[in-house]
Amino acid sequence: MLLGQTVNAYQHEGVDFAELLARVHEVPELKRLRFTTSHPEHVTPRLADALRDLPRVCPYVHLPVQSGSDRILGSMRRGYTRGQYLETIALLRDRVRDLALSSDVIVGYPGETEEDFQSTVDLVDEAVFEGLFVFAYSPRPGTTAHRLEDDVPEGEKRRRVALLNSRQQRWQRRLNRERIGSRDEVLVDTVTGSAGWPAGRATSASSTSPAPRPAGPYGRRGDRRCRRQLADRTAPNRFIDGAFPGSYIVGSAGGAVACRSR
Numbered sequence: 001m002l003l004g005q006t007v008n009a010y011q012h013e014g015v016d017f018a019e020l021l022a023r024v025h026e027v028p029e030l031k032r033l034r035f036t037t038s039h040p041e042h043v044t045p046r047l048a049d050a051l052r053d054l055p056r057v058c059p060y061v062h063l064p065v066q067s068g069s070d071r072i073l074g075s076m077r078r079g080y081t082r083g084q085y086l087e088t089i090a091l092l093r094d095r096v097r098d099l100a101l102s103s104d105v106i107v108g109y110p111g112e113t114e115e116d117f118q119s120t121v122d123l124v125d126e127a128v129f130e131g132l133f134v135f136a137y138s139p140r141p142g143t144t145a146h147r148l149e150d151d152v153p154e155g156e157k158r159r160r161v162a163l164l165n166s167r168q169q170r171w172q173r174r175l176n177r178e179r180i181g182s183r184d185e186v187l188v189d190t191v192t193g194s195a196g197w198p199a200g201r202a203t204s205a206s207s208t209s210p211a212p213r214p215a216g217p218y219g220r221r222g223d224r225r226c227r228r229q230l231a232d233r234t235a236p237n238r239f240i241d242g243a244f245p246g247s248y249i250v251g252s253a254g255g256a257v258a259c260r261s262r
Helices: 017-025 045-053 070-076 082-095 114-127 154-178
Strands: 060-062 100-107 131-136 184-192 197-202 223-226 255-261
Touching: 017 045, 045 082, 070 114, 082 100, 082 114, 100 114, 100 154, 114 154, 131 154
Parallel strands: 060 100, 100 131, 223 255
Antiparallel strands: 184 197, 184 255
16 A cells, blocks of 8 residues: 555656556565555546556545535635546546546535535536545634634534435445446455454455455455345445355455355
């Protein structure tokens, strides 16, 4: 994992972020490479090509939009417009097959009107994110917004959060249903709960629970069957689950699991 607040803005001695991905991609025995968080202003055709051409780089980008209103984006000093953001994700999706895209949104930002909020709802419908993290604005010292009046009532902020989450859940149900019968690889990286349930991530970086049975020793192998039961759940980490006829493989630092439809 390459981690940074605007990780894709990386520049060092003539090496940009796309080149950094290519260099890390060559690390021996590397299974997967992910990165977060990206800023829309620093998404380039070179980065899109790297996502397409480097097979161990997961086809996943977390790209916060924060608002669908140009007026609010300007007040936030985000450095892009609604239209430019949509052009950026169009570039990524044009280059990267099966790209998974997630985003952040802030509602109730100072001065946000109902029209501004509706622009955000419309953007969520147009963009179709695999995951969306919705936050209600709260003043933070040292930020530009802290000088602005926090004029959106708390109850209205909660309403907007609930409405956006409901809208996003509708899209996630649709995406989950489209994956019924699909096969994906899960990198198991942890065991959770008293029963020892395994958990990890698909290639899209969505969290998953690969098996409905305790994990057992690391290094064991098996297949799991995808089924429909959990497809209507709204969390992106639940699009696949099912019976596990044996065990599965995890290495000392995580391993690969094949999810197979039967």
